[in-house]
Amino acid sequence: MKAPAFTFERAPTLGDAFDLFEAGGGEAIYLAGGHSVVPSLALRLQAPETLIDIAAIPELSGIREEAGMLRIGAMTRHAEILADPLVATHAPLLAMAAPHVAHPAIRNRGTIGGNLCHADPASEFPAVMLALEAEMEIAAPEGHRRVPARDFFVDLYETACAPGEILVALHVPVAGPATRCAFDEISRRRGDYAMIGCAVQITLEAGRIADPRVAFLSVGATPRRVPGCEAVLHDALLSAATIAKAQDALGADLDPMDDPNVPPAMRLHLARVLLGRLLGQLENDHV
Amino acid sequence: MSEQIPLSFTLNGKPVAAFVEPRKSLADFLREDRALTATRLGCEMGTCGACLVMMDGAPAHACLVLAAQAEGAEITTLEGQSEDALMADLQAAFVDRNAAQCGFCTSGMLTTALAYVRQGGTPDRAAIRDALSGNYCRCTGYEAIVDAIAGVAEAAMHKEAAA
Numbered sequence: 001m002k003a004p005a006f007t008f009e010r011a012p013t014l015g016d017a018f019d020l021f022e023a024g025g026g027e028a029i030y031l032a033g034g035h036s037v038v039p040s041l042a043l044r045l046q047a048p049e050t051l052i053d054i055a056a057i058p059e060l061s062g063i064r065e066e067a068g069m070l071r072i073g074a075m076t077r078h079a080e081i082l083a084d085p086l087v088a089t090h091a092p093l094l095a096m097a098a099p100h101v102a103h104p105a106i107r108n109r110g111t112i113g114g115n116l117c118h119a120d121p122a123s124e125f126p127a128v129m130l131a132l133e134a135e136m137e138i139a140a141p142e143g144h145r146r147v148p149a150r151d152f153f154v155d156l157y158e159t160a161c162a163p164g165e166i167l168v169a170l171h172v173p174v175a176g177p178a179t180r181c182a183f184d185e186i187s188r189r190r191g192d193y194a195m196i197g198c199a200v201q202i203t204l205e206a207g208r209i210a211d212p213r214v215a216f217l218s219v220g221a222t223p224r225r226v227p228g229c230e231a232v233l234h235d236a237l238l239s240a241a242t243i244a245k246a247q248d249a250l251g252a253d254l255d256p257m258d259d260p261n262v263p264p265a266m267r268l269h270l271a272r273v274l275l276g277r278l279l280g281q282l283e284n285d286h287v
Numbered sequence: 288m289s290e291q292i293p294l295s296f297t298l299n300g301k302p303v304a305a306f307v308e309p310r311k312s313l314a315d316f317l318r319e320d321r322a323l324t325a326t327r328l329g330c331e332m333g334t335c336g337a338c339l340v341m342m343d344g345a346p347a348h349a350c351l352v353l354a355a356q357a358e359g360a361e362i363t364t365l366e367g368q369s370e371d372a373l374m375a376d377l378q379a380a381f382v383d384r385n386a387a388q389c390g391f392c393t394s395g396m397l398t399t400a401l402a403y404v405r406q407g408g409t410p411d412r413a414a415i416r417d418a419l420s421g422n423y424c425r426c427t428g429y430e431a432i433v434d435a436i437a438g439v440a441e442a443a444m445h446k447e448a449a450a
Contacts, residue, residue, distance in 0.1 A: 039331075104346065106351075
């Protein structure tokens with residue numbers, strides 16, 4: 001199908017974007033890479049009066065290290081995440097997840113900021129943000145604020161970014177020398193929406209786990225951390241016995257949504273299988 | 288109908304200046320306004336890969352890019368690749384392996400294949416299938432397409448080793 005008619009505006013600066021949004025009387029949508037917005041228009045899921053192209057706003061681009069954090073501009077394309085040396089060094093979990101995002105051509109144009117603001121429950125980067133304990137920098141006409149990833153994903157396709165606000169950048173704490181991470185997902189075909197996905201980041205010293213973060217995607221309206229599972233992993237030796245206990249703990253942590261294609265019991269089973277694979281991988285890498 | 292906006296970008300090596308309706312996709316602009324019909328429209332939602340064009344040197348879905356978003360970009364359609372030696376090799380390999388049946392997906396397949404081989408993609412069949420995961424073919428079962436790309440990737444590797 002074809003998109004409904006709208007007017008198109010280019011915003012060279014954040015201030016221009018806010019002014020254009022204000023002028024649109026709340027009926028405007030910001031456009032970054034457009035790879036979620038444009039198909040939603042073609043499917044006539046939404047019909048904004050105005051699209052405001054924010055791609056050229058300088059604050060939204062670039063990847064750099066800043067005060068022990070990696071600052072990733074919201075307009076960064078998935079393909080850049082995949083290829084960037086700073087991301088590979090300082091946020092390896094993000095680089096590991098990037099090849100799982102859609103297909104190669106989508107990754108050339110889709111942006112991480114757009115992906116996070118779209119907040120699809122089956123999307124990879126939101127779960128990675130939870131595991132990395134990243135902070136989201138949101139710009140509003142009154143100024144900038146930072147929201148921790150755990151407070152950013154509010155509900156299905158809903159984030160802490162209010163109408164008119166713009167996600168400017170993500171700030172990711174840089175990985176230390178003992179940081180270990182793994183990411184994988186299970187889907188019926190490569191590039192399909194994941195039936196389950198998992199991001200793991202731990203600190204591993206002398207075989208002992210500290211600061212475990214385990215986040216799942218495709219388990220409900222938003223990505224989830226699993227506190228019970230993380231409590232099992234905390235200060236434990238990374239061993240087959242620990243992995244089995246961590247897998248068991250998922251039963252109390254996760255309450256997957258009902259879905260005719262993937263019933264809750266199957267999704268929980270897949271979550272356990274995937275967690276076992278990822279922790280097993282970290283254990284093998286360590287030996 | 289909303290007001291048309293000015294648009295200028297580079298299309299197949301030549302500057303283009305036009306007025307375009309904001310809602311018009313790059314694919315519709317290429318097909319309807321420029322009669323460049325190698326770019327096909329299948330799903331119009333970024334799933335099938337029939338509309339892939341090169342945008343600033345990398346494959347992009349022309350159905351997911353508004354023409355207005357191409358401002359200042361360098362767009363190359365399959366028509367603009369006909370002088371490219373690697374594209375000629377891919378096209379010849381597709382013909383040899385009978386990798387096109389109805390041909391609807393072929394432009395997109397070739398665009399993905401060109402990027403894959405240019406980036407040093409290997410003849411590994413699983414890697415080729417992964418690269419093609421966003422290109423749908425409803426005729427061939429992909430075998431012949433993978434064969435054709437694997438042959439060109441192999442030749443490109445040997446050429447590189449010899450150089």
